Amino acid sequence: MQRVLITGAAGWTGGHLARRLEEDVDLEILGVDDREPKVQFDSHFEQLPLDRLTLAQYVLDVEPNIVFHLHSVHPRSVQGQSKDAEERIVGSLALFGALERLKTVQKVIVKSDTAFYGASARNPSVLSESARPHGSPSRYERNLREMEQFIGDTAGRYPNMSVTVLRFAPIFGPSVGNPISMFLQMRAVPTMLGFDPRMQFIHETDAVSALVHAGNVGVPGTFNVAPEGQIFLSRVLRLGRRVAQPLPSKLFDKALTMLQRANIVIPDDLRGLLKFGRVTNTSAMANTFGFTPAFSQRGIALDVYGRNPETMA
Amino acid sequence: MTAQDLSSLTKKQLIVLARERNIAGRSTMSKAQLVEALSSTEQDVNRPDPAPDAFAGINIPGISPSDRAQAREKRDALYSRLSSFVDTEVHCAWRSSDGHPCGLPVTVGSPTCGLHGDGTTFDCAIPLTGQLGFSAWPRLLRQLSLATYDTDIFGLDPVIAEMVWHVVNMLYFDYFRVDVEGIENIPMEGGAVLVANHGAAALPYDGAMLGLSVMNEAEIPRRVRVIGTEIFNMLPGVSHLYRKAGGAYAAREDARELLARGHLLGVFPEGERGFMKPVWDAYKVGRLGRGGFADLAQEASVPIIPVAIVGSEEVHPTVMVSKRLAMLVKLVFPEQRLDAVAIALNPVPLPIRWRIRFLPPVEPTAPGHELDSLDQLELAENVRVTIQTALDDILSTRRTAF
Numbered sequence: 001m002q003r004v005l006i007t008g009a010a011g012w013t014g015g016h017l018a019r020r021l022e023e024d025v026d027l028e029i030l031g032v033d034d035r036e037p038k039v040q041f042d043s044h045f046e047q048l049p050l051d052r053l054t055l056a057q058y059v060l061d062v063e064p065n066i067v068f069h070l071h072s073v074h075p076r077s078v079q080g081q082s083k084d085a086e087e088r089i090v091g092s093l094a095l096f097g098a099l100e101r102l103k104t105v106q107k108v109i110v111k112s113d114t115a116f117y118g119a120s121a122r123n124p125s126v127l128s129e130s131a132r133p134h135g136s137p138s139r140y141e142r143n144l145r146e147m148e149q150f151i152g153d154t155a156g157r158y159p160n161m162s163v164t165v166l167r168f169a170p171i172f173g174p175s176v177g178n179p180i181s182m183f184l185q186m187r188a189v190p191t192m193l194g195f196d197p198r199m200q201f202i203h204e205t206d207a208v209s210a211l212v213h214a215g216n217v218g219v220p221g222t223f224n225v226a227p228e229g230q231i232f233l234s235r236v237l238r239l240g241r242r243v244a245q246p247l248p249s250k251l252f253d254k255a256l257t258m259l260q261r262a263n264i265v266i267p268d269d270l271r272g273l274l275k276f277g278r279v280t281n282t283s284a285m286a287n288t289f290g291f292t293p294a295f296s297q298r299g300i301a302l303d304v305y306g307r308n309p310e311t312m313a
Numbered sequence: 314m315t316a317q318d319l320s321s322l323t324k325k326q327l328i329v330l331a332r333e334r335n336i337a338g339r340s341t342m343s344k345a346q347l348v349e350a351l352s353s354t355e356q357d358v359n360r361p362d363p364a365p366d367a368f369a370g371i372n373i374p375g376i377s378p379s380d381r382a383q384a385r386e387k388r389d390a391l392y393s394r395l396s397s398f399v400d401t402e403v404h405c406a407w408r409s410s411d412g413h414p415c416g417l418p419v420t421v422g423s424p425t426c427g428l429h430g431d432g433t434t435f436d437c438a439i440p441l442t443g444q445l446g447f448s449a450w451p452r453l454l455r456q457l458s459l460a461t462y463d464t465d466i467f468g469l470d471p472v473i474a475e476m477v478w479h480v481v482n483m484l485y486f487d488y489f490r491v492d493v494e495g496i497e498n499i500p501m502e503g504g505a506v507l508v509a510n511h512g513a514a515a516l517p518y519d520g521a522m523l524g525l526s527v528m529n530e531a532e533i534p535r536r537v538r539v540i541g542t543e544i545f546n547m548l549p550g551v552s553h554l555y556r557k558a559g560g561a562y563a564a565r566e567d568a569r570e571l572l573a574r575g576h577l578l579g580v581f582p583e584g585e586r587g588f589m590k591p592v593w594d595a596y597k598v599g600r601l602g603r604g605g606f607a608d609l610a611q612e613a614s615v616p617i618i619p620v621a622i623v624g625s626e627e628v629h630p631t632v633m634v635s636k637r638l639a640m641l642v643k644l645v646f647p648e649q650r651l652d653a654v655a656i657a658l659n660p661v662p663l664p665i666r667w668r669i670r671f672l673p674p675v676e677p678t679a680p681g682h683e684l685d686s687l688d689q690l691e692l693a694e695n696v697r698v699t700i701q702t703a704l705d706d707i708l709s710t711r712r713t714a715f
Contacts, residue, residue, distance in 0.1 A: 121543040121546035121547045121552075122543050122546075122562075123562075123564075124562060124564040124565075124566035124567050124570075125466070125467050125468070125561050125562050125564075125566075125567045125570070126466055126467070126566065126570050127566075128566070131566065192549075193549060194549020194550040194551075194552065194553075195549060195552055195553060196552075196553035196557075197553075198468045228466070229463055229464070229466055230466050230468065231463075231464070232464065232468070232470070232553065232557075234553075235460050235464070238458065238460055239460055276546065281570075296463070297463070298460075298463060
């Protein structure tokens with residue numbers, strides 16, 4: 001019987017990961033988060049303040065064998081709303097502090113984001129894991145870098161613990177309900193006039209599958225997780241029969257601010273993404289990590305907008 | 314029309330016909346001569362036109378009618394050669410899930426059209442409908458809106474690239490009248506680094522012409538993936554069109570990735586300095602950057618093909634290089650590294666006759682190994698001298714720039 005701890009289990013990905021892992025009877029699943037769960041699952045769920053020592057204490061109590069660390073950067077800092085500088089990655093600090101003391105942990109899977117690379121005109125067209133980020137980072141991007149740096153250092157000290165850092169492309173799906181998915185599923189989507197970013201998404205179910213796969217194989221290292229290739233934003237909207245409304249950058253910003261009233265909060269890093277786009281090299285994922293997403297870039301768009309599968313207009 | 318039918322027409326109508334068929338000296342001919350000339354060209358007219366030229370009747374200042382006729386001939390030859398790459402009898406095997414066919418003709422030797430292959434075919438720029446020209450655009454636009462194909466990882470969209478190809482061909486054939494030598498130096502498959510002298514001020518015509526010269530003249534129309542500075546990623550409108558037409562960003566990672574995928578890489582290592590050469594320094598090739606291309610070619614074990622381009626440095630003769638204007642540009646694009654801006658006299662490019670010479674490839678000396686920085690600079694210098702010699706040679710033999 002192996003004990004699995006999921007931090008950030010209240011989110012869509014965490015909840016679905018718990019559900020998927022429940023299919024395996026050999027696993028005992030424990031979920032923690034500081035919010036009410038979005039997705040209901042049968043396993044034990046504990047609501048804890050994740051930025052305090054309580055998390056460390058909890059981890060020391062339950063002694064997990066596998067840890068899925070989805071709460072690597074505080075969601076509030078994703079939205080750029082966190083005022084407290086400490087709050088952002090303190091969950092990660094607490095968790096890894098506890099893990100260092102425990103010797104039972106075999107695999108740690110950390111959810112990161114390709115926002116790590118930022119979005120800049122100076123980024124190479126295809127970003128591999130070793131790429132140096134360019135441009136001035138948004139707050140979220142800085143947090144990601146700090147977090148990964150810290151986790152990399154910790155992993156270096158404990159070679160027995162396999163740490164897999166998965167940099168997910170923006171998760172896009174019909175039910176995930178994250179800002180980018182909500183934004184792109186609107187009837188008319190504001191776009192930046194004169195820009196058609198090269199995007200890369202990962203389907204919500206593929207994101208969960210990648211985490212499950214990481215739990216099974218435990219390959220240490222950092223991997224970009226996305227289907228191979230790229231898709232232009234205009235093409236996503238065309239496949240979804242959404243109306244693209246190009247706006248000059250000032251008006252575009254205004255439109256994003258107005259969207260906050262509709263509860264679609266587009267953080268700074270997504271604004272950059274909608275201008276310059278971001279495409280990563282996924283060969284390490286396919287070869288070393290050994291994971292192949294089920295949906296292609298175009299498949300994702302077709303699925304999200306319910307155009308199943310390849311049809312002619 | 315027979316000679317009898319022709320002679321029943323008025324002289325004015327005959328002259329209109331003669332203009333359509335591009336008969337030289339029609340305005341000075343008598344009616345009988347016109348009838349004779351027209352009936353002798355009858356055969357040619359009955360031949361189906363591979364792609365009607367929408368701009369045939371438009372007079373371009375600075376371009377002589379004989380040049381236009383020659384351009385048209387070249388263009389027709391290209392169109393008929395390209396059409397032999399597709400089999401219009403057979404339709405693409407691709408079917409949508411509800412059973413609709415793709416409708417495009419297959420490329421010869423494959424069961425699918427250029428769009429629905431395995432994606433590796435994007436290196437080869439065979440026209441999707443078998444013809445270039447505005448007549449193909451309705452079908453291309455349909456493919457564009459259906460979006461049933463994938464784009465290349467750098468953002469190449471073969472449909473848009475083909476439309477751009479056709480439009481820029483007007484510059485290539487009718488305006489710049491590009492002459493190409495040594496096209497046999499371009500490998501038919503696998504990667505290579507094309508290193509050319511840079512200088513176009515105002516607009517990067519030379520990148521486009523370099524790409525087109527390989528697509529139009531080489532035995533197999535291959536794409537040259539030209540890499541450019543970050544300004545191409547920043548300019549609204551340009552940023553995505555440039556990608557869709559096959560460009561990439563001039564970063565080492567991009568170049569390496571392109572070569573690893575076996576593409577032809579087009580680089581202008583002179584960069585900004587070459588771009589902003591004043592007209593009195595035209596065709597004096599400057600230092601080729603840090604010679605990074607030499608290292609890249611060595612690493613990927615591909616040949617370096619020096620390219621001498623005559624014409625690009627005169628289309629917008631730079632008369633002044635302004636630092637103040639650069640500061641203004643920086644206000645708009647704060648991320649752009651820019652020291653000076655070139656100012657040209659003419660807003661419209663001059664109708665210069667271009668010559669592009671592909672020089673014999675420089676094979677990598679020790680494939681797979683990294684060059685030390687001195688070797689790298691030495692190799693870059695050799696390439697620079699080769700290009701300079703070729704430029705001097707072309708310049709000494711040409712009588713006029715136009």
